[in-house]
Amino acid sequence: MRRAAAVVLIAAAAPGTAHAHAFATGRDAYGNFLEGAGVALGSPGLLLPVLSISVALGLWQREGLLKAWPHALAGSLLGLAVAPLTGPWIALTAMGLGLLLAVLAALVPLARVSAALPWLAALAMAATLAAALEGHTFGEIPHATRVGLLFGAHFGLAAGAGLVRLVRDRLDYPATIIGWRVMASWLAAILVLYLAFSVAGPGA
């Protein structure tokens, strides 16, 4: 128990570049919703992990998204709930988990990690949603913004996995899977570079 508390304290005290998103409060509920969705879809640090998850799930199985969606949704809700307890490290964690999924999608036959993939997706979604709200205390952000974040992230997830499935269905060749694995490696490479720039900070 004491060790767990120490880990939390170290994590909270660990220095890092702030990645928090500034939300403009005081709008109507729909404006807040749109702002949340816009942050989820417009921030590379959030969108890249979501796209990595979607490509991995789309490559895993034809119905991969549907099988893992309950996990991803539960992870997202957990992420929104614990966001105020996180620090700047959560943004890097989200990108790291997105990177892990993109690398798995690029290099590993995903049937080998079937059991772990939905849970990895849940973990990555949790980190991504927590990163979206990182630095904001409980009650500071309107509920409509949180719903918008949730919607935006899951819209990106569905659109990405849907596109993978659509292309796989319409272009039913072995090269299609290879093409998506190459795309996953590109996603991973972009994430690596983005992670490096995020760690190095604005002066890098």
Added chain:
Amino acid sequence: MTRFYATLAAIPLVLVASAAMAHTDTSAGGFVSGFKHPVAGWDHVVAMVAVGLWGAFLGKPAIWMLPVVFPLVMALGGALGVLGVPVPMVEAGIALSGVVLGLLIAFAVRAPLWVAAVIVGLFAIFHGHAHGTELPEAANPFAYGIGFVIATGLLHLAGIALGLLVGSQAGRVVVRGAGAAIAAAGAAFLFGFA
């Protein structure tokens, strides 16, 4: 079916649609800057084409595994460069990549997949590091990263396209000749003739 392909082709255009910013990519960190980095230097170009070429020469699964491994490891090298982690003999490593990969193609060396991946990955670190250190002020790392990775991928595809000629006897000669030319270009960079 045609409409499907047209729609599919239009999706990326819709996703990347943004305000017009013609000729604004003068800073170090935009899409154009990222795209230009891998294609601006011939030492980079010949090595990346060689990766695709050797992959095509080795056949499945190397034909796609090498172009998957290279951008991944190159991005790691780029990250080291961005973070200021030193890597020794980067320029020599880049020039040597052209020599080694070119010779492997010219002599039609059929290395096991893991050996090929290790060779390609090792050289990718040098290429990535060179790009990473040349970017002290990245204005838009996201756009830069996309441009950087797409350009690299397209160079691999160019190599793969050329490498698919190995299906015919004459094509094999062309591909092995291209390997020899790549090795010569790498040697020219290595010994300071280019």
